[in-house]
Amino acid sequence: MSLPRPLHALTAAVLVAVATLGPAGAAGADPAPALPSADQLKSALLGVDDLGPDYTEAPTPDSPSPSPSPSPSADPTPVTGCDALSALITMHATAPGPATPQAETELDGQDGSPMVTESLTAEDPGRLTTDFNTATDAFKTCHTITFNAGTEDSVTFTVTPVTLGDHQDAPAVRLDGTLAGVQLNAFVGIERFGTVGMVYGFFQRESSDAQTASMQYRTAVAKVERTLGTTAGSTTPPTASAVQGMSV
Numbered sequence: 001m002s003l004p005r006p007l008h009a010l011t012a013a014v015l016v017a018v019a020t021l022g023p024a025g026a027a028g029a030d031p032a033p034a035l036p037s038a039d040q041l042k043s044a045l046l047g048v049d050d051l052g053p054d055y056t057e058a059p060t061p062d063s064p065s066p067s068p069s070p071s072p073s074a075d076p077t078p079v080t081g082c083d084a085l086s087a088l089i090t091m092h093a094t095a096p097g098p099a100t101p102q103a104e105t106e107l108d109g110q111d112g113s114p115m116v117t118e119s120l121t122a123e124d125p126g127r128l129t130t131d132f133n134t135a136t137d138a139f140k141t142c143h144t145i146t147f148n149a150g151t152e153d154s155v156t157f158t159v160t161p162v163t164l165g166d167h168q169d170a171p172a173v174r175l176d177g178t179l180a181g182v183q184l185n186a187f188v189g190i191e192r193f194g195t196v197g198m199v200y201g202f203f204q205r206e207s208s209d210a211q212t213a214s215m216q217y218r219t220a221v222a223k224v225e226r227t228l229g230t231t232a233g234s235t236t237p238p239t240a241s242a243v244q245g246m247s248v
Contacts, residue, residue, distance in 0.1 A: 041103035044227035058106035082142035
């Protein structure tokens with residue numbers, strides 16, 4: 001049994017919302033720093049080797065399978081109950097802006113639960129600061145949020161601020177809801193690494209395992225730091241030599 005559609009809708013909406021770490025904001029007058037490429041970002045994502053043999057990587061659009069899963073950021077679902085997050089989703093869907101390096105993944109546990117998602121986006125540090133703050137405010141102002149994944153699949157989640165990692169300023173929330181008597185739970189965290197924004201999601205059915213969600217978040221943070229040569233919470237981009245020296 002896979003996760004219900006609302007959790008797939010939730011991960012899609014969250015990744016799309018924070019993908020706006022690219023479109024909003026104006027470029028500054030200073031020369032733009034070197035940004036990691038999409039391939040370099042991909043190498044910093046969590047993989048099966050990081051989480052263990054109980055997980056499998058969901059197919060991506062460029063890796064077709066007989067029954068491919070939807071891309072985590074494809075087809076954002078309608079959102080109500082949180083105007084700030086809804087506005088972020090709408091902004092990305094209707095005004096995508098210039099392309100920026102981005103990579104994302106979805107790793108599914110046995111029977112689709114838990115489901116771990118991660119998205120990395122690189123952009124100008126000034127613009128990233130503005131967009132990161134906007135996403136942070138959206139998380140802080142949400143108390144409930146409803147995802148309308150279909151007439152029979154709509155579900156309302158309560159939203160509770162939490163801390164997932166060591167960086168206390170990194171915004172994160174816990175979401176709890178039920179659908180047809182089934183408990184749905186998620187943890188979503190946002191982090192920045194100089195010129196890179198990370199969105200992490202941990203989604204589960206009939207469980208509220210915060211310890212594993214936090215442990216895997218910390219694993220994701222450590223891998224980005226190690227791979228991209230930067231520090232969580234930093235507003236300073238990697239040096240040009242560090243970016244150019246990354247393996248792809």
